[in-house]
Amino acid sequence: MNNYIDLRSDTVTQPTQSMRDAMYNAEVGDDILGDDPTVKKLEKISADILGKEDALFVTSGTLANQIAVMTFTNRGEEVIVGNTSHIYNLEVGALAAISQVQTRPIDVENGYYDIDKMENLIQNKGIQNAKTGLICIENTNNLNAGFIVPIENINEVCKLGKKHDIPVYMDGARIFNAAVALDIEVKDIVKNVDAVMFALTKGLCAPFGAILAGDRKFIEKARWIKQRLGGGFRQIGFLAAPAIVALETMIPRLKEDNKNAKLLGERLAGIEGLDVNVDNIHTSILTASVRGLPITINEFLDKLKENKIKAKRISDDRFRMVTHLGVGEKEIEQVIKVVRKIINDI
Numbered sequence: 001m002n003n004y005i006d007l008r009s010d011t012v013t014q015p016t017q018s019m020r021d022a023m024y025n026a027e028v029g030d031d032i033l034g035d036d037p038t039v040k041k042l043e044k045i046s047a048d049i050l051g052k053e054d055a056l057f058v059t060s061g062t063l064a065n066q067i068a069v070m071t072f073t074n075r076g077e078e079v080i081v082g083n084t085s086h087i088y089n090l091e092v093g094a095l096a097a098i099s100q101v102q103t104r105p106i107d108v109e110n111g112y113y114d115i116d117k118m119e120n121l122i123q124n125k126g127i128q129n130a131k132t133g134l135i136c137i138e139n140t141n142n143l144n145a146g147f148i149v150p151i152e153n154i155n156e157v158c159k160l161g162k163k164h165d166i167p168v169y170m171d172g173a174r175i176f177n178a179a180v181a182l183d184i185e186v187k188d189i190v191k192n193v194d195a196v197m198f199a200l201t202k203g204l205c206a207p208f209g210a211i212l213a214g215d216r217k218f219i220e221k222a223r224w225i226k227q228r229l230g231g232g233f234r235q236i237g238f239l240a241a242p243a244i245v246a247l248e249t250m251i252p253r254l255k256e257d258n259k260n261a262k263l264l265g266e267r268l269a270g271i272e273g274l275d276v277n278v279d280n281i282h283t284s285i286l287t288a289s290v291r292g293l294p295i296t297i298n299e300f301l302d303k304l305k306e307n308k309i310k311a312k313r314i315s316d317d318r319f320r321m322v323t324h325l326g327v328g329e330k331e332i333e334q335v336i337k338v339v340r341k342i343i344n345d346i
C-alpha cells in the first residue's frame, strides 16, 4: 500500500484480511427485492447493537444523514444543527439542495448542547414561521474534535424534543469511539434518540457504508427514500460482509485508538512550542497549533510529509491527527521523533 504514517483521518484504514475473506465468500442476492441474506444479517446485527427496532445499510454517512432528515421533515421546515456539525458544514449543502430544509445552527461547547438556547431556537408555529421539524445532534461531536456528548445532555435534548413533539436524530458516525471511552453499551447512549447513524468506514475499518437505525416505521420510510435517491442495492452483500466482520471484531479495539490519541497528544504537548490541549482529546482525534513557532502550518505539514507522515491542516495554524488501526506505539514514537527534529531544525 504505502509506507506513510497517515494521521489525516481514520477513514484511511484498510480492510483486514478477514474482511477481504468475508467479501470473497459472501452469500448475496438482490437487495432491492429483499433477497440479500448478508445485508439482512448486517441490518439485524446493527439494530441489535443500537437497541433499535430496525436498521438500513446505506452508501455513506452523508446519505444516511440526508435520508434521516428527509424521513423526518417536510420541505421548508427548519432543522436545528450544531454549528460545528458535519451535516451543516461538510455535506455540500445537501440540507438545502436535497432535503429542502433550512438550518438553525446552535453553538456546541466541547460537545455540550445548551438546552435553554436550544429551546429558544425552536420556532413558534405562527403564520410566518418555518416549523422546527427536527433536532440533529452529533456524537462524537466533530469538525476535528471528537468530543463526547454527555449522556445526561443527550437525554435533556430528547426530553426537549418530546416536550415540543420534535424528533431527535443523532449523527453518530464515531459513536463507538464514545461508547468504549465511557465503557458503556452504545444502545445506552442512543436509547432516547428517535434515529441514529454510524459510519462503518472510520475506526471500524470496513471499506464501505453506514448504518441508519430507528423504529420500524422510520426505517420503512427511510428505505423508500433511499430507493428514490438511487441508493438501492443489488448484490451488495459483498460489502455488507466486511461490515459484519467490523461489528463483530473491531469495536473493542477502538479503545486503543482513543488511548493512542491521548498518548500522542501528551507526547506532542511535551514538545516546546507546540500547543496541544490534552484535556480536549476525548476520543481518537487530536488537534495542535504551531502558532508559537517560527514556521507556517503548511511548511510544518510539508516537512512531516517529507518524513512520510501525513496530518491534516484545519486552520491557519492548526493541524489534526486521528489515530486508527494503522497507528500503534511504534508509529507514535516515530511521529514524536520527526516532530522534535522538525522543530529543533527550524
Ligand SMILES: *Cc1c(COP(=O)(O)O)cnc(C)c1O
Binding pocket: 059, 060, 061, 062, 063, 065, 086, 087, 138, 140, 142, 171, 172, 173, 174, 199, 201, 209, 210
Ligand atoms: C464522516 C462523517 C460523516 C459522513 O460519513 P461519510 O461516510 O464520509 O459520508 C457524517 N458525520 C460525521 C460526524 C462524520 O464524522
